[in-house]
Amino acid sequence: QKEVEQDPGPLSVPEGAIVSLNCTYSNSAFQYFMWYRQYSRKGPExxxxxxxxxxxxxxxxxxxxxxxSKYISLFIRDSQPSDSATYLCSSGGDYKLSFGAGTTVTVRA
Amino acid sequence: EAGVTQSPTHLIKTRGQQATLRCSPISGHTSVYWYQQALGLGLQFLLWYDEGEERNRGNFPPRFSGRQFPNYSSELNVNALELEDSALYLCASGRKAYNSPLHFGNGTRLTVT
Known part of the structure; x- marks a missing residue:
């Protein structure tokens, strides 16, 4: 079992919609949580x-x-086409940091 | 503030060769992390350096190695390259210890033919 599970999608929404992204983690020692956005051919931001x-x-x-419940969520309000990217959740603690597989989001104009 | 810089941007090697990838962290960051991002596999943790010491290592064979220099820059070496080593190698840096948010560079695209 992966330490951080994330639905890879893809997810397609119309412009202006709310984007909802979810992850679960299994390691109780994890104490901090991050969300990253990754555009094509770029590093995660x-x-x-x-x-x-x-x-x-x-x-x-x-x-x-x-x-x-070991549940992590990210909500994007009033989504824009520029929000189209892959979103990665991550969780860490005790000298370890794990990432989800990433969810690809497309916001349609 | 300059971000994390990685070089080279692209690297093409043949099977069996060695590859060296370099990373300069954000000024003031003492921790450097290396990740492999292969197509469809997400970010796989390789190595974690802090203050010049290796703090943790992912489930990769010993032919993946690295080091961190006194100026906190880092080098990742991959020996005896295999075709499946083709991936985007990402370096990230953080301020201190394990609870600092990571900031990533744009990676080195390694292609093994």
Whole structure:
């Protein structure tokens, strides 16, 4: 079993819709959580970083962590075609950091 | 602030050769991580260096090795290249220890023929 599981999609939504991305993790030692966005032929770009359960907002992006159920979510409001990319969740702790497989998102104009 | 820089951008080698990939972290970052991103396999953890020491290693054979220099830059060496080593190799850096968010470079695309 992978330590971080993520539905690879692909996910296609119309412009303006809310994009909902989810991951689960299995390692109880994981203490911090990140979301990355990766455009084609580029390295992953850090979007959100959090180390506690609850919500964290940054503009149109909201990261949600539920440590009791080991569930990580990312919501993108008012999605734009420029949000089309692969989104990677990651979780880490104790000198270990694992990534999900990534979800490819397409926002249709 | 300059980001993580990796060189070369592309590298073409033949099977059995050795490849050396280089990474310069963001100024002030002491940790460097290496990941392999093969098509359809996601990010696979290779190596983690902090303050010049190897802190953790992923499930890769010993022919994948590396080091971190006193200026915190890092080098990844892959010996006896195999066709399945063809992938994007990503370097990331972080401020300190294990709970720092990582910042990635744009990778080195290694092609083994």
């Amino acid at each position: 850090l979007l959100m970083y959090t180390y506690s359960s609850g919500n964290k907002e940054d503009g149109r992006f909201t990261a949600q962590v539920d440590k009791s």
